[in-house]
Amino acid sequence: MTQTIKQLEHGESFIERHIGPSAEERQQMLEIVGAKTLNQLTELIVPADIQLPYPPATGDAQTEHQALAELKSIASQNQRYKSYIGMGYNAVLTPPVILRNMLENPGWYTAYTPYQPEVSQGRLEALLNFQQMTQDLTGLDLASASLLDEATAGAEAMAMAKRASKLKQANSFFVADDVHPQTIDVIKTRAETFGFNVIVGKAKQALDNSDLFGILVQLSGTTGELHDYTDLLNQLKSRGVITSVAADIMSLVLLESPAAMGADVVFGSSQRFGVPMGYGGPHAAFFACKDEFKRSMPGRIIGVSKDAAGNTALRMAMQTREQHIRREKANSNICTSQVLLANIAGFYAVYHGPVGLTRIAQRIHRLTDILAAGLQLQGITLRHATWFDTLCVEVADKPAVLTRALSFGVNLRADLDGAVGITLDEATTVDDLNTLFDILLAKETAMDIDALDRQCMAQSHSIPASLLRKSAILTHPVFNSYHSETEMMRYMHRLERKDLALNQAMIPLGSCTMKLNAAAEMIPITWPEFAELHPFCPPEQAAGYQILIAQLSQWLAQITGYDAVCMQPNSGAQGEYAGLLTIRRYHESRGQGDRYICLIPSSAHGTNPASAQMAGMAVVVVACDKQGNIDLTDLREKAQQAGDKLSCIMVTYPSTHGVYEETIREVCTIVHQFGGQVYLDGANMNAQVGITTPGYIGADVSHLNLHKTFSIPHGGGGPGMGPIGVKMHLAPFVPGHSVVQIDGVTNRLGAVSAAPFGSASILPISWMYIHMMGAEGLKMASQVAILNANYIAKRLSPSYPVLYSGHDGLVAHECILDIRPLKEECGITEMDIAKRLIDYGFHAPTMSFPVAGTLMVEPTESESKAELDRFIEAMLAIRNEIRRVQAGEWPLDDNPLVNAPHIQTELVQEWLHPYSRDLAVFPSQAVLNNKYWPTVKRLDDVYGDRNLFCSCVPMASYQ
Structure with a gap:
């Protein structure tokens, strides 16, 4: 017995599970590299003036079982109420065959973006299924392979409408006032930096405005009313206005396609096709448009091509890496999409097929009809006469109704004047209807569900005949072949085998950090305590999430040397945009809103200039020398020329060339001398953690790729998370949210993502990683x-x-x-x-x-x-x-x-x-x-x- 109990316990450390080379192998490698220890190697490579005197105080390393037990205790503080809040988020029944064989399968979640199509044919086929599903349900010619969420898809629709419009002098975008509020919020944020005028009002008021380049309406309004916008859209189209429609994906199974009404663009969330709410994400948005707009389309598109032997093969088409080619002229700054979640939604459609989806949609609608009929029978007034799954119920004593609902473990939508909102979903049961009757009627009234059902079968008019779908959907064999679990399991495995993921081999991509996504880190994302929460539920019900987010934010602040962290951006590119937006608002708060020049080194990642353009900045390129370092002479000249118009610089550290530039502090000093801010891109943070920090170097804001440095898997091209760390003077200006108030943020509006904490359900992965690794x-x-x-x-x-x-x-x-x-x-x-x-x-x-x-x-x-x-x-x-x-x-x-x-x-x-x-x-x-x-x-x-x-x-x- 030569070891103490502490030493024996240390032997269970996760550190040696995560780090590949053993201690002995590390010594062999150090000898080849020319150093005696890891610390000596660090001292040789990293400039002395930026090395931390001690690593961030993130605590001692925990074993896998210790960390899981602690996180389970935190998760248990979330309260699993039944949420009928709706607003684009619904409870789901994820098919177990998809949960086990995809969401929990490293063969699917550890793959990289399919830039190498020869090793990506499986997920490319799955994404093509998602595109076909989107085309069928929207009725449009072309669909993308997913966007980040419904609200950002709305912002992309607006930007695309401006690009595609022939009305070049028009500068206004009209949004119907019953579009989801978080979508309107994100659209207003994007419009602010683009200089567009956003008009929110009753849809028909759009006809009175002659300055429109585009319009957005929602097929099933946020309070549930269904709309036939055929006449409105065709009138606007005759004037050259680009028409966009937001739609609920499940409703499109029963409703006429928006394309038949005259929509140029259709988008929405595919969340309710099998993806849990997860307190806001990650969820894949679908986005479709007419063929004529394909060159203006945001995001990625999977296309059919041929290989060298002439065989059918799939690849990313057109937008494959457009940021690197077009940079600030790119259609968008999107780099990460939501591939894993799009594939879950696509497989949900494959598994259920048109018959199964129709049954699910009809059941949801029938339950809604029954609830409506029962309420009306008892004298309750409904605000609308049409609906798919959402009722807006007039109530005299709203606080009492909401309090009663909470006593039943139920959340209703509470932000409607004089009414509550109720959205049903595939998880709703007949027993749930009885509970809702008890809540809304304030008495135990025995409702005859069967009688109400017969009544609704005989005379339901909640979907007008003109809005009922007339065309077939999902006729391709892929949606009609894999309905038994055996066949579905084999189909998914067949696609998985075509791909190369981290469970097969090393993926040595530079700038992408394809590291271990440990099983212990992944386990919590499927815990119902995390998966089932609605992002707009009362905050006290999400106490566990608040603890997790607060702890993770504190750790990330220590690791980055910043004072505050904003969790909202749900991709690295969104983090870039959010950071630049924060800088812009800071300058405006000081009366320096005319600072608009963003300096970017020539070596920068392509999303940098694309994000700067989205944030309303003009890009000025700074030269690099022959060694790949920023040319300080050119930097000084460009900063001096910009003068009081200088907003910021975007730098990556270590540099994109894979070197610790020795003059990084001087870069920061030069920019600060001219009143600019330093944005340090977090793409290469995996070479900083514990050694230095952006804040210590002198930067003001950074985004962090949690799907790189902090072990969230890449998911075959997404999900990602891109929270931003900021210095104290920038903290009040990070993105806010129109639905949920975020502590310490001065902006009630100004969101960059649909949910206040972005893709919150994958944050446990990074929490686990940091806690198990320790300082x-x-x-x-x-x-x-x-x-x-x-x-x-x-x-x-x-x-x-x-x-x-x-x-x-x-x-x-x-x-x-x-x-x-x-x-x-x-x-x-x-x-x-x-x-x-x-x-x-x-x-x-x-x-x-x-x-x-x-x-x-x-x-x-x-x-x-x-x-x-x-x-x-x-x-x-x-x-x-x-x-x-x-x-x-x-x-x-x-x-x-x-x-x-x-x-x-x-x-x-x-x-x-x-x-x-x-x-x-x-x-x-x-x-x-x-x-x-x-x-x-x-x-x-x-x-x-x-x-x-x-x-x-x-x-x-x-x-």
């Missing part, structure tokens, strides 16, 4: 991420030049391999290497960013030395293959690299290549032991854009 583990994670990157750089540099490094020849947490010399020598490109890596069982590094013709590698701290070595060996083997091309052994147009990736069907075809089948598909022993098979060859991108097709194809095309 010691968080710092070690950053240090090992740096060690792993330098280990790869040292091992690969003799074969692939490392483009940027510090003065000591070391890099930060990622390294950029320069492929341009190889291309010049023999024609092999970074694309060829990326695709050949698939044959070796790896996802490619980031291609051609931030420098064209390069590969940016970020291993993270979670990858073991064995996996790092496997990647290094693959890259070295590929370099030897390139040498054989250089030597003329293989022709440039027929070698393993340009033909990669190779698929199974090639093995049974005539083999005419100058290299063997074995070399093509089993290029290493590691691959022979554990082969990942891509299902398509290299995609034909040009074909896909020239022949844009974004709907489900015949099933035979996949054979």
